[in-house]
Amino acid sequence: MNRVVFYGLVVLLICGQGYAGKFYTTQDRTKLYIERDQKLNWYEAQSQCAMRNMSLITLDSVKKFKQFTRLSDNEFCYNFPDSWIGGHGKRDGTYAWISTGYNFNFTQWERYQPITGGERKCVLILGNTYEWVSEFCSELRGFVCESLPILWETSRAMDKLKSSLETQKQEVDSFSNLTKVLQMKDKEIEELNNTYESNRKKLIEFECKKESYKCTEEKIRNTETEIDGIQNSNKDQRRLLQAMDMELDKLRKELELEKKTGNKEFDEIMAFVKEALEKQKHLL
Numbered sequence: 180m181n182r183v184v185f186y187g188l189v190v191l192l193i194c195g196q197g198y199a200g201k202f203y204t205t206q207d208r209t210k211l212y213i214e215r216d217q218k219l220n221w222y223e224a225q226s227q228c229a230m231r232n233m234s235l236i237t238l239d240s241v242k243k244f245k246q247f248t249r250l251s252d253n254e255f256c257y258n259f260p261d262s263w264i265g266g267h268g269k270r271d272g273t274y275a276w277i278s279t280g281y282n283f284n285f286t287q288w289e290r291y292q293p294i295t296g297g298e299r300k301c302v303l304i305l306g307n308t309y310e311w312v313s314e315f316c317s318e319l320r321g322f323v324c325e326s327l328p329i330l331w332e333t334s335r336a337m338d339k340l341k342s343s344l345e346t347q348k349q350e351v352d353s354f355s356n357l358t359k360v361l362q363m364k365d366k367e368i369e370e371l372n373n374t375y376e377s378n379r380k381k382l383i384e385f386e387c388k389k390e391s392y393k394c395t396e397e398k399i400r401n402t403e404t405e406i407d408g409i410q411n412s413n414k415d416q417r418r419l420l421q422a423m424d425m426e427l428d429k430l431r432k433e434l435e436l437e438k439k440t441g442n443k444e445f446d447e448i449m450a451f452v453k454e455a456l457e458k459q460k461h462l463l
């Protein structure tokens with residue numbers, strides 16, 4: 180075997196493994212995901228990171244920058260490819276980190292970089308020098324994702340929010356239960372009210388009947404009084420009759436006397452009185 184081929188193979192064996200997307204951990208225990216072979220534009224790269232609950236790497240301090248370069252030197256045998264990192268140009272020409280939203284406060288721009296005012300808004304880290312350049316976002320490159328504490332905090336906060344929402348939902352549920360109970364009570368009250376209403380109506384009807392009964396009683400009493408009146412008037416008439424009888428007797432006696440004197444006028448009067456007496460008798 181040729182020496183060149185042999186050393187080439189050794190380099191391949193040591194450095195050539197696992198270049199396809201892979202997780203790494205820096206010395207300060209930051210988790211990274213580095214994709215060398217799959218080339219994507221900046222946005223696709225960021226969404227690939229997001230799928231892993233990560234973001235394109237944020238290099239916002241000397242310390243982080245050094246941790247990253249040390250790791251890639253070791254893992255990639257000083258053969259690290261140009262890769263997308265999490266810097267993105269803003270409309271005002273400044274640059275910010277996609278994960279935190281903070282403007283760059285530490286930079287490693289290459290000389291004459293960044294090129295502002297154009298479409299070169301996405302930040303690329305150069306493999307050979309680790310210097311940064313602003314590049315067209317649509318360029319296809321490898322990329323470096325980082326698992327950011329802020330993301331985990333966000334997801335923890337989301338979890339907390341979820342459980343508090345769950346609690347609130349339970350509260351709402353028990354409140355709606357309470358509302359249901361109240362509605363049931365309302366129905367019960369309505370039913371009671373209905374019963375009360377119908378009983379009240381019955382009572383009123385009963386009172387009315389009692390009233391009409393009273394009325395009948397009154398009528399009976401009135402009728403009785405009327406009967407009494409009639410009876411009394413009958414008595415009066417009888418008394419009148421007796422008085423007339425007595426008068427008649429007197430007249431008879433006078434008639435005897437008159438007969439003796441032969442008074443015709445007296446006879447006529449007698450006939451009239453007799454007739455009236457007969458009529459009275461018929462009325463009784």
Ligand SMILES: *[C@@H]1O[C@H](CO)[C@@H](O)[C@H](O)[C@H]1NC(C)=O
Pocket residue numbers: 230231232334
């Ligand atoms: C990302 O985080 C969410 C929320 O914590 C979790 O449900 C999901 O499984 C995570 N996905 C991955 C790929 O780690």
Ligand SMILES: *[C@@H]1O[C@H](CO)[C@@H](O)[C@H](O)[C@H]1NC(C)=O
Pocket residue numbers: 239240241281284285
């Ligand atoms: C830049 O800002 C970040 C976030 O506020 C901070 O963690 C970092 O230490 C800062 N870096 C420098 C060089 O000031």
Ligand SMILES: *[C@@H]1O[C@H](CO)[C@@H](O)[C@H](O)[C@H]1NC(C)=O
Pocket residue numbers: 349352353356
């Ligand atoms: C609401 O009431 C139902 C039955 O009426 C019960 O099963 C459920 O546990 C109650 N929910 C709450 C939150 O009290």
Ligand SMILES: *[C@@H]1O[C@H](CO)[C@@H](O)[C@H](O)[C@H]1NC(C)=O
Pocket residue numbers: 368369372373376
């Ligand atoms: C009971 O019913 C009557 C008529 O149906 C209504 O006027 C009244 O407001 C009701 N009372 C209650 C306490 O619901």
